[in-house]
Amino acid sequence: MESNAHQTSILLIYTGGTIGMIQNLETGVLEPFNFQHLRSHMPDLNRLNCSISTIQFETLLDSSEIGPESWVKIARIISDNYAKYDGFVVLHGTDTMAFTASALSFMLENLSKPVILTGSQLPLGMLRTDGKENLITAIEIASARDGDVPMIQEVCIFFENDLMRGNRTSKTSADNFNAFHSYNYPALAHAGISIHYNLPHIYRPILRKPLKPHFEFDNHIAILKLFPGLSPSVVESILNTPDLKGVVLETFGSGNAPTSDWFLSLLKQATDKGIIVVNVTQCHTGSVEMERYETGHHLWENGVISGYDSTTESAVTKLMFLFGSGLTPNEVKEYMQCSLAGEITVPQ
Numbered sequence: 001m002e003s004n005a006h007q008t009s010i011l012l013i014y015t016g017g018t019i020g021m022i023q024n025l026e027t028g029v030l031e032p033f034n035f036q037h038l039r040s041h042m043p044d045l046n047r048l049n050c051s052i053s054t055i056q057f058e059t060l061l062d063s064s065e066i067g068p069e070s071w072v073k074i075a076r077i078i079s080d081n082y083a084k085y086d087g088f089v090v091l092h093g094t095d096t097m098a099f100t101a102s103a104l105s106f107m108l109e110n111l112s113k114p115v116i117l118t119g120s121q122l123p124l125g126m127l128r129t130d131g132k133e134n135l136i137t138a139i140e141i142a143s144a145r146d147g148d149v150p151m152i153q154e155v156c157i158f159f160e161n162d163l164m165r166g167n168r169t170s171k172t173s174a175d176n177f178n179a180f181h182s183y184n185y186p187a188l189a190h191a192g193i194s195i196h197y198n199l200p201h202i203y204r205p206i207l208r209k210p211l212k213p214h215f216e217f218d219n220h221i222a223i224l225k226l227f228p229g230l231s232p233s234v235v236e237s238i239l240n241t242p243d244l245k246g247v248v249l250e251t252f253g254s255g256n257a258p259t260s261d262w263f264l265s266l267l268k269q270a271t272d273k274g275i276i277v278v279n280v281t282q283c284h285t286g287s288v289e290m291e292r293y294e295t296g297h298h299l300w301e302n303g304v305i306s307g308y309d310s311t312t313e314s315a316v317t318k319l320m321f322l323f324g325s326g327l328t329p330n331e332v333k334e335y336m337q338c339s340l341a342g343e344i345t346v347p348q
């Protein structure tokens, strides 16, 4: 760990991903490199008006390799260092960043400091890199104050120009610098010539309570994405997976699905066994409304619950988190329909 003394103190947690990669000259493949290279590529980091300490994963990971074990590692670093720093910036591969941000938002109960995830589409070492701006702005946002409290007190993703609530975000482009979107919740800040904060949409805890980190996940979860022509044997094998506890059902439009007997009876068998089936729409924008069409209503009648306007990333990590906390299926069902960290909009 290294640091330089200034005002606000930021802990930079480097997990891997394109932002810190170099090209292997023999194979041409992008590989992670040591964090020291990141700093030497960015002497400008030293010009920011804050002190920056760094911790990096022993083995740097492409984010395709990141899952609950790494989420726990990141959450532990944050909770172990919580009192020492004003904010946290997590450098992470873009591919699964939205899952990690969602998971952290559930794990870090009572968070009252900024946790900003960022990365890049092009490595910092490349001329046209987007990593430099992403990293510098993420650090600026993590250092920002609103009077005597941190401006941001939740888990966010900063990418390109926007600061987004992490559990509302999805990766939407494999090419564009503008790679993330939060379709169902407004951006929390926009970085242009200056950074404009969208105060009415930023979460602020009413009471300051001590951070209560959670470190358990249960990955007996599946995603079942509907498509026209989906076969009974595929649905049957997914829903009869041994020890399955929860399913994110990606449906059409406002939460619609075929009404074939075989499909509905397989769902009914699953929900009767206590498997929690959460209805999330395949559309980017909008919410599940199972009462709107007959095709959605049948799902509700067969025990499927609404995921409202949840992203798939948030629904999956929330199920893993709730089952990991040892809750009963009924309790999980209840919490899935409440907003724990601003991840869904529950109609009043």
Ligand code: ASP
Pocket: 016, 017, 018, 019, 061, 062, 063, 064, 092, 093, 094, 095, 096, 119, 120, 121
């Ligand atoms: N494959 C990389 C990762 O997610 C891509 C990136 O960093 O953008 O780790």
